[in-house]
Amino acid sequence: MKKVRNVIGIAIVAIAGFFMVAADHIDAPDVQGGTSDITDFYAFQGANTDNMVFVANVQGLLSPSATGAAAFDENVLIEFNIDNTGDNVEDLVIQAIPRDGKMYFFGPVAPSSTGLNSTIQINATAGGVVDITPYNANEIIATNGGMTFFAGPRDDPFFMDFAQYSEIIAGNATSFNDPGADTFAGTNVMSVIVEVPKSMIGGSGTINTWVEAKRK
Amino acid sequence: MKNIKILAVLAVAFVAFNCSDDDNDIMQPDPVDFSGTYAQKDQMGRPAVNTVFVSSDSKDMFNVTVPSAQNTAFQSMFQTNLTGLSPAFANDGDTNALGQDAATFTGLLATDVLNVSLDGTTTFYDGTNVLTGRALADDVITVELLLIFGGEDFSENPGLSDDHVDANDKPFLASFPYLASPW
Numbered sequence: 001m002k003k004v005r006n007v008i009g010i011a012i013v014a015i016a017g018f019f020m021v022a023a024d025h026i027d028a029p030d031v032q033g034g035t036s037d038i039t040d041f042y043a044f045q046g047a048n049t050d051n052m053v054f055v056a057n058v059q060g061l062l063s064p065s066a067t068g069a070a071a072f073d074e075n076v077l078i079e080f081n082i083d084n085t086g087d088n089v090e091d092l093v094i095q096a097i098p099r100d101g102k103m104y105f106f107g108p109v110a111p112s113s114t115g116l117n118s119t120i121q122i123n124a125t126a127g128g129v130v131d132i133t134p135y136n137a138n139e140i141i142a143t144n145g146g147m148t149f150f151a152g153p154r155d156d157p158f159f160m161d162f163a164q165y166s167e168i169i170a171g172n173a174t175s176f177n178d179p180g181a182d183t184f185a186g187t188n189v190m191s192v193i194v195e196v197p198k199s200m201i202g203g204s205g206t207i208n209t210w211v212e213a214k215r216k
Numbered sequence: 217m218k219n220i221k222i223l224a225v226l227a228v229a230f231v232a233f234n235c236s237d238d239d240n241d242i243m244q245p246d247p248v249d250f251s252g253t254y255a256q257k258d259q260m261g262r263p264a265v266n267t268v269f270v271s272s273d274s275k276d277m278f279n280v281t282v283p284s285a286q287n288t289a290f291q292s293m294f295q296t297n298l299t300g301l302s303p304a305f306a307n308d309g310d311t312n313a314l315g316q317d318a319a320t321f322t323g324l325l326a327t328d329v330l331n332v333s334l335d336g337t338t339t340f341y342d343g344t345n346v347l348t349g350r351a352l353a354d355d356v357i358t359v360e361l362l363l364i365f366g367g368e369d370f371s372e373n374p375g376l377s378d379d380h381v382d383a384n385d386k387p388f389l390a391s392f393p394y395l396a397s398p399w
Contacts, residue, residue: 023260023263023264023267023356023357024258024260024263024264024266024267027258027260027266027267027275027279028258028266028275028276028278028279029275029276030257030258030276030279031257031258031276031279036257036258037258038258038259038260040260040263041260041261041263041330041350042350042351042352043330043332043338043349043350044332044338044339044349044350044351044352045336045337045338045349046392047390047391047392052332052334052338053392053394055352055394055395062398064398064399067398067399076254076257077254079254083283083329087284088282088283088284088327088329089282089283089284097250099248099249099250100248104248104250114282115282116255116256116280116282117253117254117255117256118253118254118256119251119252119253119254120250120251120252120254122250135398136398139393139397141392141393148392150392150393153398154393154395154396154397154398155384155385155386155395155396155397155398155399157352157384157388157395157396158263158384159355159357159381159382159383159384159385160357160379160381161379161380161381164379165379168376174375175374175375175376176375176376176378176379176380177380178378178380179380179381180379180380180381181381182381182384182385184385185385186385186399187399188398188399191393191395193392193393193394193395195392198334201334202334203334204334204335205333205334205335206331206332206333206334206348207331207332207334208261208283208329208330208331208332209261209329209330209332210259210260210261210283210328210329210330211259211260211261212256212258212259213256213257213258213259214254214255214256214257215254215255215257216252216253216254216255
């Protein structure tokens with residue numbers, strides 16, 4: 001246990017002033033809590049099993065009272081990266097960028113360059129656009145070319161007893177509680193969700209995928 | 217005034233239909249400025265990896281290291297932090313329930329991408345399938361705690377290997393957009 005405390009303790013001290021850190025919520029000093037802070041990433045087979053769903057959440061820990069004022073940042077590009085050749089370099093990207101109340105999606109498309117800097121692939125033949133769903137409105141969903149799109153506030157799907165985790169790290173507890181308490185209960189995130197035919201991202205086999213937030 | 221409104225409506229209609237009436241389906245977002253270069257600030261593949269395994273002074277660097285370069289840059293740090301963190305990896309030869317020793321486990325984690333199967337079940341871990349995706353209901357934290365603290369048969373350090381929060385606070389939807397409506 002001592003070792004546990006020492007190592008996690010070192011990692012946590014630097015961020016102790018911030019309320020929480022979890023799946024990727026508030027993971028690093030440069031992005032914590034800002035509009036480019038990715039909180040979570042999911043990739044799973046759709047209800048239509050011919051499709052794959054990608055979910056990127058940003059701006060975690062929004063209380064209901066803060067959610068109405070939350071907005072996507074027009075200077076922040078959310079980019080889903082897909083490697084379907086096994087080298088952990090993106091072969092395809094799906095880009096999501098907000099403009100004037102709408103979320104524009106470009107791709108899946110081969111990026112003009114891989115790596116840390118991106119330009120928006122406006123000539124992509126695949127993509128679409130969806131009105132960003134306002135808080136307390138029914139979800140607005142758009143489809144185009146076999147893809148389905150959503151952007152707006154959702155319940156944070158992440159769950160964890162982060163408070164007790166913090167107590168363990170702080171040396172105030174030696175184990176989790178049973179039952180635990182979901183520290184993320186009752187909080188929202190800003191979600192970007194896209195469902196895409198598997199045929200557009202490789203068809204079969206295994207892909208390696210990750211999400212990036214990039215700022216202009 | 218009325219003419220202006222009509223013109224505005226026509227302009228909106230033009231923009232709105234621009235994506236669908238094109239015969240080769242190419243987006244024509246002319247009215248909107250998408251120019252410029254976007255520089256990376258954050259990235260994420262698997263849940264909690266940066267949080268747990270990257271030392272505090274390296275977290276920003278981890279976020280701007282491309283996945284193909286992460287293993288070389290970070291595997292050693294991951295292994296040091298894992299063996300320091302978990303009594304289940306304190307001794308040579310210790311493995312997790314996947315049979316991975318510290319070097320193998322951190323070699324997998326240091327390249328922070330989510331491996332996703334296009335051929336069937338997509339789950340972080342469901343008892344059978346391992347790292348074939350990440351579904352909303354996957355209890356990824358308990359899986360990671362088990363793999364970090366649970367030892368060879370998930371029986372070690374039971375107080376640390378499960379946070380006993382097993383599900384979300386709102387049910388997920390069976391169809392798009394899958395995530396529950398906001399609070």
